[in-house]
Amino acid sequence: LSERLSGVFDKLTKQGALTEADVSTALREVRVALLDADVALPVARGFIDRVREKATGAAVVKSVTPGQMVVKIVHDELIATLAGDGQGQGLKVDSPPAPVLMVGLQGSGKTTTTAKLAKRLKERDGKRVLMASLDTRRPAAMEQLAVLGRQCGVDTLPIVPGQDAVAIAKRARQQAMLGGYDVVMLDTAGRMHVDDELMAEVAAVRDATQPHETLLVVDSLTGQDAVNVAQNFNERVGVSGVVLTRMDGDGRGGAALSMRAVTGRPIKFVGTGEKLDGLEEFHPERVAGRILGMGDIVSLVEKAQEQIEAAEAERMMKRFQKGRFDMNDLRSQLEQMQKLGGMQGVMGMMPGMGKMQKQLEESGFDDRVVKRQIAIIQSMTKKERANPDLMQASRKKRVAAGAGMEVQDVNRLLKMHRQMADMMKKMGKMGKKGLMRGGLG
Numbered sequence: 047l048s049e050r051l052s053g054v055f056d057k058l059t060k061q062g063a064l065t066e067a068d069v070s071t072a073l074r075e076v077r078v079a080l081l082d083a084d085v086a087l088p089v090a091r092g093f094i095d096r097v098r099e100k101a102t103g104a105a106v107v108k109s110v111t112p113g114q115m116v117v118k119i120v121h122d123e124l125i126a127t128l129a130g131d132g133q134g135q136g137l138k139v140d141s142p143p144a145p146v147l148m149v150g151l152q153g154s155g156k157t158t159t160t161a162k163l164a165k166r167l168k169e170r171d172g173k174r175v176l177m178a179s180l181d182t183r184r185p186a187a188m189e190q191l192a193v194l195g196r197q198c199g200v201d202t203l204p205i206v207p208g209q210d211a212v213a214i215a216k217r218a219r220q221q222a223m224l225g226g227y228d229v230v231m232l233d234t235a236g237r238m239h240v241d242d243e244l245m246a247e248v249a250a251v252r253d254a255t256q257p258h259e260t261l262l263v264v265d266s267l268t269g270q271d272a273v274n275v276a277q278n279f280n281e282r283v284g285v286s287g288v289v290l291t292r293m294d295g296d297g298r299g300g301a302a303l304s305m306r307a308v309t310g311r312p313i314k315f316v317g318t319g320e321k322l323d324g325l326e327e328f329h330p331e332r333v334a335g336r337i338l339g340m341g342d343i344v345s346l347v348e349k350a351q352e353q354i355e356a357a358e359a360e361r362m363m364k365r366f367q368k369g370r371f372d373m374n375d376l377r378s379q380l381e382q383m384q385k386l387g388g389m390q391g392v393m394g395m396m397p398g399m400g401k402m403q404k405q406l407e408e409s410g411f412d413d414r415v416v417k418r419q420i421a422i423i424q425s426m427t428k429k430e431r432a433n434p435d436l437m438q439a440s441r442k443k444r445v446a447a448g449a450g451m452e453v454q455d456v457n458r459l460l461k462m463h464r465q466m467a468d469m470m471k472k473m474g475k476m477g478k479k480g481l482m483r484g485g486l487g
């Protein structure tokens with residue numbers, strides 16, 4: 047695949063902004079990569095449509111091809127999708143005894159994961175955990191959980207023959223309450239395929255126990271069926287998170303994207319082995335790299351981006367030394383901040399600027415503000431950008447209108463520029479030596 051890709055990308059060497067054709071060509075290859083990684087077809091399609099919109103018109107970093115640029119954009123979007131809002135990591139098990147319901151198909155790894163999680167809760171969080179098997183169809187399944195419980199020193203609910211899943215679940219809660227447990231983990235029976243009886247049983251257990259977490263356990267090797275499984279469990283039972291098992295295998299883990307897209311719920315953990323310590327937190331970057339399988343291209347683009355940023359930092363440094371800092375410089379700073387997700391442009395590397403950054407942050411200087419300020423600068427003429435003193439009241443009004451903002455926003459930006467320019471001048475006088483700090487010389 048890699049060879050075929052570089053072939054395609056070699057043809058696309060034009061610089062500038064990504065055209066629709068650039069994007070389409072590269073996305074065809076990305077689509078193949080996603081399907082190879084077992085991302086469910088409709089999910090792959092939806093994802094690619096979303097990226098298409100974002101990528102078309104995006105700037106191409108110097109010294110990489112448009113195709114490579116698209117892959118980088120895909121990669122970033124993949125991480126963003128997998129990570130979601132970054133909320134929902136870990137388990138909500140605060141008010142004891144917190145019921146945690148484990149659901150999924152047979153053989154997906156529910157029983158193993160139940161024990162892994164119980165072990166983790168006990169060892170890392172110091173929780174007292176009780177596990178109960180609701181798998182009444184296979185007596186061996188109950189025994190399996192009891193064995194795992196002994197292995198990791200976690201109690202299991204004593205087996206009482208003849209009880210149905212709901213009765214066992216109620217008994218487990220009762221026992222957990224009486225025994226002062228913090229968490230009660232309910233390991234349900236699975237089926238080979240989604241069926242009504244299974245869903246009805248799991249839903250009845252849910253109603254009887256009001257779980258704080260309902261974790262859908264899915265084999266990461268599940269391919270196209272993943273959508274069906276996730277949809278059914280999410281609609282009929284409602285899941286709060288996903289655990290992907292067998293990530294230690296050869297699979298590329300496309301199910302992660304499918305699960306995330308279909309349930310909208312966070313992937314909380316991944317299973318990485320048969321042993322009870324084979325459980326890890328979910329790392330979107332790692333899984334994204336694996337799904338896309340184009341890590342070389344991604345790191346190439348990153349390196350190119352870094353080089354450009356370093357060159358830009360150096361250029362700005364030289365200007366500052368001469369005491370120059372116009373609106374274009376300010377804009378470049380703002381864009382750096384935006385990219386880095388915080389107040390750390392070239393400024394962050396210079397002495398004396400830390401305090402100003404702090405002030406800005408404290409005055410509610412966030413991403414949206416940065417975006418608006420860039421819009422204001424864009425509405426100024428070239429002359430005004432080089433020399434902001436040219437801005438008269440009427441022009442301020444015009445520029446504010448052009449950027450969809452108030453005159454006071456423009457004034458605030460001009461004031462900020464003035465403060466920064468003053469500071470640059472002062473520092474310029476300090477001389478080259480005093481300015482440089484770490485890595486930029």
Ligand code: GDP
Pocket residue numbers: 150151152153154155156157158159236291292293294295316317318319320324
């Ligand atoms: P259940 O039917 O959903 O309860 O599935 P089990 O927990 O009984 O697991 C089925 C098989 O998958 C067992 O042989 C487990 O050891 C194995 N298994 C579960 N999770 C993992 C994992 O993360 N990696 C590997 N390699 N095997 C796993």
Ligand code: MG
Pocket residue numbers: 156157158181187234235236
């Ligand atoms: Mg089981």
